[in-house]
Amino acid sequence: MDWQALRQRALKDTKRAVATSVDDDNLITQAISAMEDVDRAANTLTRRLREWYELYSPEFSKAVDDNEAFVRRVLEKPREEQLRELGLHETMGADLERADVQESERLAKAIKALREERDQLESYLDRVMLRRCPNVLVLAGPTIGARLLREAGSLKRLAMVQASTIQLYGAEKALFRHLKTGAKPPKHGHLINHPLLAKAGKEDKGKVARALADKISIAAKVDYFKGEPIGETLKQQLEARFG
Amino acid sequence: MDWQALRQRALKDTKRAVATSVDDDNLITQAISAMEDVDRAANTLTRRLREWYELYSPEFSKAVDDNEAFVRRVLEKPREEQLRELGLHETMGADLERADVQESERLAKAIKALREERDQLESYLDRVMLRRCPNVLVLAGPTIGARLLREAGSLKRLAMVQASTIQLYGAEKALFRHLKTGAKPPKHGHLINHPLLAKAGKEDKGKVARALADKISIAAKVDYFKGEPIGETLKQQLEARFG
Numbered sequence: 408m409d410w411q412a413l414r415q416r417a418l419k420d421t422k423r424a425v426a427t428s429v430d431d432d433n434l435i436t437q438a439i440s441a442m443e444d445v446d447r448a449a450n451t452l453t454r455r456l457r458e459w460y461e462l463y464s465p466e467f468s469k470a471v472d473d474n475e476a477f478v479r480r481v482l483e484k485p486r487e488e489q490l491r492e493l494g495l496h497e498t499m500g501a502d503l504e505r506a507d508v509q510e511s512e513r514l515a516k517a518i519k520a521l522r523e524e525r526d527q528l529e530s531y532l533d534r535v536m537l538r539r540c541p542n543v544l545v546l547a548g549p550t551i552g553a554r555l556l557r558e559a560g561s562l563k564r565l566a567m568v569q570a571s572t573i574q575l576y577g578a579e580k581a582l583f584r585h586l587k588t589g590a591k592p593p594k595h596g597h598l599i600n601h602p603l604l605a606k607a608g609k610e611d612k613g614k615v616a617r618a619l620a621d622k623i624s625i626a627a628k629v630d631y632f633k634g635e636p637i638g639e640t641l642k643q644q645l646e647a648r649f650g
Numbered sequence: 651m652d653w654q655a656l657r658q659r660a661l662k663d664t665k666r667a668v669a670t671s672v673d674d675d676n677l678i679t680q681a682i683s684a685m686e687d688v689d690r691a692a693n694t695l696t697r698r699l700r701e702w703y704e705l706y707s708p709e710f711s712k713a714v715d716d717n718e719a720f721v722r723r724v725l726e727k728p729r730e731e732q733l734r735e736l737g738l739h740e741t742m743g744a745d746l747e748r749a750d751v752q753e754s755e756r757l758a759k760a761i762k763a764l765r766e767e768r769d770q771l772e773s774y775l776d777r778v779m780l781r782r783c784p785n786v787l788v789l790a791g792p793t794i795g796a797r798l799l800r801e802a803g804s805l806k807r808l809a810m811v812q813a814s815t816i817q818l819y820g821a822e823k824a825l826f827r828h829l830k831t832g833a834k835p836p837k838h839g840h841l842i843n844h845p846l847l848a849k850a851g852k853e854d855k856g857k858v859a860r861a862l863a864d865k866i867s868i869a870a871k872v873d874y875f876k877g878e879p880i881g882e883t884l885k886q887q888l889e890a891r892f893g
Binding site for chain 1: 673677680688691694699702744746750753754756760771778
């Protein structure tokens with residue numbers, strides 16, 4: 408292959424890499440936002456389903472706090488079984504016709520389908536981030552990682568901003584309240600949902616968030632400049648310190 | 651059948667009728683609220699889908715205003731056909747991988763399923779209202795009728811309140827603004843979506859709303875006291891006057 412052809416090839420590859428990378432940032436932003444919207448829709452509809460189903464089986468709805476479990480079990484178990492599991496012999500719910508109960512069960516099915524779509528979107532997010540920013544993915548997970556990338560606007564910007572900015576993405580409201588009224592400054596935004604922060608005691612959360620943001624910042628730089636994989640190492644360092 | 655047995659039977663029937671009627675008011679309230687929630691969820695997700703799909707086929711999204719048609723046609727037609735229909739040879743959209751496009755199409759499928767659930771809820775609403783308040787149903791249709799019944803709290807109350815109250819159900823905010831600031835009083839609330847009001851000129855809407863509310867009030871009384879069907883007659887009177 409001569410010099411000219413090589414140059415052409417490299418140019419084409421680079422252009423294509425640029426085009427692909429731009430799209431991936433957009434795809435990640437769209438996928439995480441879609442996932443959040445689907446999630447919110449499923450939760451709103453589950454609240455509605457609860458209110459409706461409580462006409463029929465109020466004790467069961469009160470007993471099952473978790474929204475996802477509630478919907479699943481409405482579909483799995485008839486009312487008699489729900490009551491038996493709770494050790495009850497009768498219900499305060501109305502004796503609705505089967506046809507009326509079926510309507511609420513159909514709503515439950517629609518909610519279940521939304522949850523499945525949500526899970527599909529999450530695994531898609533995982534795939535796109537694996538090809539776009541594998542190191543950020545390892546450290547932050549698909550949901551938090553995608554939110555940080557969305558706030559930054561692109562992987563490029565996520566690689567450029569200070570770690571302290573990453574630490575506070577998602578806490579803009581609290582930050583401006585702090586600047587305006589002198590209220591306590593926020594210690595974390597989207598990072599609050601990270602397993603390491605969930606595990607940390609209240610007084611350590613700020614410290615963990617700062618360390619995590621530092622590592623994510625490094626990971627974003629490595630991802631953007633296509634460096635050697637470093638995510639696992641960074642993650643182990645964090646876990647050794649706070650895990 | 652002796653007197654005693656007859657009395658027992660009548661008592662049982664009445665009790666059962668009362669229980670059934672209470673449930674139906676609740677069922678109507680739940681069904682209309684579920685329908686509204688599902689509708690809102692479908693619209694939110696369609697806005698999200700548009701934003702996402704515009705990365706790929708922006709001209710098509712701009713060309714199809716109607717949300718429902720947009721979702722349907724995303725699923726029916728590949729991008730080349732969408733463009734051909736618009737008389738375009740190329741798109742400003744990115745050349746996404748098929749796998750990436752499929753993700754947005756799966757979201758479109760989820761939205762389509764929600765719309766189907768919405769339609770199912772509407773036809774259920776229609777069935778319950780047909781057994782509970784057939785005359786109100788004829789005059790107001792399932793959606794407006796159910797909203798009025800929900801605002802009233804029960805068919806009983808809908809039969810008792812003044813027609814002017816029915817006229818303003820759904821316009822509470824404007825009413826209180828009127829009372830507080832002396833702004834113009836509202837002329838209609840939920841009734842604004844009725845075909846007769848849609849047809850009426852701006853200056854007639856108040857008059858039509860008042861007449862419609864009068865007739866709905868009569869229909870609600872007949873429904874509550876189980877009188878002879880009167881909905882069609884009332885409807886024809888309205889149509890003769892305003893249709």
